[in-house]
Amino acid sequence: MGEAAWRVVVRDGVTKLSVRNVAAEAGIAAGSLRYLFPTQEALRAYVLDLVRQRVTDRISGMSTQQPLRRAVEEYFSQLLPLDTERRVEMEVFLSVGVLALTDPALRPAYERAHHDLREGCRQMLALLATDPDYSALDPDSETARTHAFIDGLALHLLRQPLDESTTWATDELARHLDSLR
Amino acid sequence: MGEAAWRVVVRDGVTKLSVRNVAAEAGIAAGSLRYLFPTQEALRAYVLDLVRQRVTDRISGMSTQQPLRRAVEEYFSQLLPLDTERRVEMEVFLSVGVLALTDPALRPAYERAHHDLREGCRQMLALLATDPDYSALDPDSETARTHAFIDGLALHLLRQPLDESTTWATDELARHLDSLR
DNA sequence: CCGTTTCTAATACGACTGTGCTACGAAGTT
DNA sequence: AACTTCGTAGCACAGTCGTATTAGAAACGG
Known part of the structure; x- marks a missing residue:
């Protein structure tokens, strides 16, 4: 439905x-x-929260049996619209999310999604900080910036058609993670 | 109008x-x-392009008689919704911009704004690279990441009411510019 | 078997939508 | 002077919107 x-x-x-x-x-x-x-608002709120639900479900189902840095990189990749599924989620979330700017009934769903994403970023950075290479990384002070970067990257990915190459985005992600070292 | x-x-x-x-x-x-x-599409396209126009006008009217790093920081600040004027611009741009995802008639206006912003980021990074402190900075390879960061930061600023403090955002911006050194 | 709850459907109403068409006054041009 | 262009206005049409109401089917517990 x-x-x-x-x-x-x-x-x-x-x-x-x-x-x-x-x-x-x-x-x-x-x-x-x-x-x-x-009501229509119920429909919109449901659509919005369904995205959040799907994303968290997909993320929590990820296996982390990989090198630390690689696992973190893959986690962040899951937040980017790199395939059809994530692309649809992102488009819907953004489209309905902007309605939350003027419709108070949609705020809770949007806020919850935002909060979940931020916490996810924080946890992944905390995990990354356990890597000896990242001993200088302070997860808490880096969360907001990384979160903004990820969301901005996702925003920019929506510009281009799905069949175009997205390696530039994953490259930027890798570069960002490098810069945190 | x-x-x-x-x-x-x-x-x-x-x-x-x-x-x-x-x-x-x-x-x-x-x-x-x-x-x-x-037609309605003409109206939407006009609204969207008006934002781009306003932003570029405001930016081009900036004075750059300041320390280099400070000038660059202020430039990037102009791209963030920190006061009513910029907030309105950002809300409108995002709201109408998402329509460009499905309405081809709006794509040109959106693409042009995106392109202008990216070029602005590149130029500011190039300017920053002339600072001896930033001799290691390669503007071209850093543009996409900084652009994504700025847009993400702007996105996150829209979440909060205008009267709340926005120092966290300018702090993050400063931290980002520090990290480029 | 019957009654009750859960779901699906159809219809109707009033408000709002984009857009086509016509008209009327002001301004400017020839 | 006559005439054309420009900006504003108003109305009408067909379509869509959210939503209330009513009714019927289907599932289920007694």
Whole structure:
């Protein structure tokens, strides 16, 4: 059900995220969808929180049996729209997220996602700091900057079509992690 | 005229950016506004490009009679939503900018803004590299990362109300510039 | 088997949307 | 003077929007 809403957003844009369009995309009657989401705001909030949920689920399912630096690099990669799945998530999150600027009902979902991401960054930096190479790294004081860098990188990746090369982004990520050493 | 459109976006969100709402905000008839912007897409494109124009105008009007490092720091500050004016610009740009993900008619305006910002970052880093302290800085290889960092920082600043302190952001900016040394 | 809850569907209403069309006054040009 | 262009305004059309209401099917516990 949420995926149908995602498809609408990605294909037609946030402005077309309506009860009717989502219902049509999901193949059910509009009146039926309103049983699940009585108001449009409920629909938007659900869509937004579904992204957060998906991202955290995918991340928590990652294996960390790798060299430390490599594991951290892969973790941060999971926050970038490098394949279709993450691209869709990012587009939806950004599109609906900007609505949270003016719609207080969406703030909690957006804030929670932001908070989860920040904590994830902090934890990964803390993990990285256990590497002898990174003994000079102070995770707490580096979290905000790395978080901003990751989000900005994700933003810039959305500019380009999915089939174009994204090695520049992973290169920048690697360079950033190098600079923390 | 464009300011009326901005007010609508900032107050009511991008979904309320309609010919009628903007006309009402500007105090003219809807039919009259359509003389200037025959279609909704023209309106959106204008709003988006107006932001770019304003930002570049404000930047090009900056005085650079300061210590090098300080001047560069202030330049990057101008790209962050630290006061009402820049905040409005950023909100509008982001709100309408996400529409460019699905609306090809908006791509040129968005791309141009992105390009201008990147070039601005590059030039400022090049200027910074003339400082003896920054002799090891390679502007070209650092542009993308700094650009991503700035945009991410701007994104995160939009989260908080305007009256809250923004020193953390300028601190992060200073720290980033320090790390380039 | 019946009743109750859970879900799906259809329809209707009023508000808002983009946009086409026409018209009217002011300003400027020939 | 007549005429054209420019800016504003108003109305109408068809479409979409969110949402309330009503009703029927399906699942389930008694």
